[in-house]
Amino acid sequence: MSDGISYAAGKDRLAALRSRISDLRREIREVQGAIEPEQVADHEFIGADGPVRLSNLFAGRRDLFVVHNMGASCPNCTLWADGYNGVYRHLASRASFVVASPDPTDIQRRLAEARGWRFPMVSDPGSAFAAAMGYVDAAGRPRPGVSAFQLRDGAIFRVADVGSEPLDDFCIVWHLFEMLPGGADGWRAEPSEEAQASRAARG
Template sequence: MMDKDTASTLAAYRRELAELHTKIRAVQAAAGPEEVQDYGFATGDGPVRLSALFGARDDLIVIHNMGVGCAYCTLWADGFNGVYHHLASRAAFVVSSPDAPAVQARFAAGRGWRFPMVSHAGSSFAEDMGYRAENGGWLPGVSVFRREQGRIVRVSNARFSPGDDFCILWHVFDLLPGGAAGWKPQLNQA
């Protein structure tokens, strides 16, 4: 059983985290939007433009996924799949990866993913958004776009990394003795 002092200290740290998130949102809201071009993507139904991904929404969340070979990206996508209907009730949501649409469709079906996917292969989208690694590979993260006065602007973005705020798993593991204890996701986690 946790002693009172430890519980009080943990509660104070959690309040500090909540306050820090409030500060992050304020800085993000104050940042000027970055106009972007109307990028083209490939889907199983043919080409689609960034502007079309908004559907009837003014806001669009695009997850930058490294593709089917990345266990961490799969972990994040599994988590987004679980809350997809909540996300889609607030903004349009899509996962973008370098994989061909047929590869995306097979992998998504095998995992039960419900969200739409697009392929950025052959475009400069992921690189222009800052999700290209120095070694030429891809980086995971999220970009949020808004339609404003006939333009598309990126209003925020964040990189993903193990332990980040974009996957609840790490925070639940933090409650275990030893935390994640070196755990790493596998593509076929048992």
């Protein structure tokens, strides 16, 4: 280590820092709990069987997570989705969980089949839903993140949202790499098979 501290002393310092992170997480939960939910429109997507509305994605549940995914062309979004897939059964025991991307449903289906994804997916044509939720950049390109919704007396409310990026709370890969000297050390997620095939087809 650059400051030359022993392993034991460094471990104690890290424990103190992680305790501060726990305190910050507690404060985040308190602030989140005090935020007034925002009512949102019943947006329309394209599902595997045709048009489907945001209200349908609740599938009879009160709570819903919608992942703002950039699609097969984004290696990191595919990496994050692989992680969600691993815990999907647990997520689905508490709330509905759906991944939305701008990809057409046929591309979503091929990608899901290739990677063994179990969660439902919907197409967000032109990233219209992502834009309404604030998940497009200034050039109109989709950005990654997660929004949480609740149904209340037939109305849809967004109760929370957060963007996705390396070292966020939603992908364990980066946190494990941080334990190694040099961290990720230039590592990057590999493009999905679907993205590679699409690029090859374009020549």
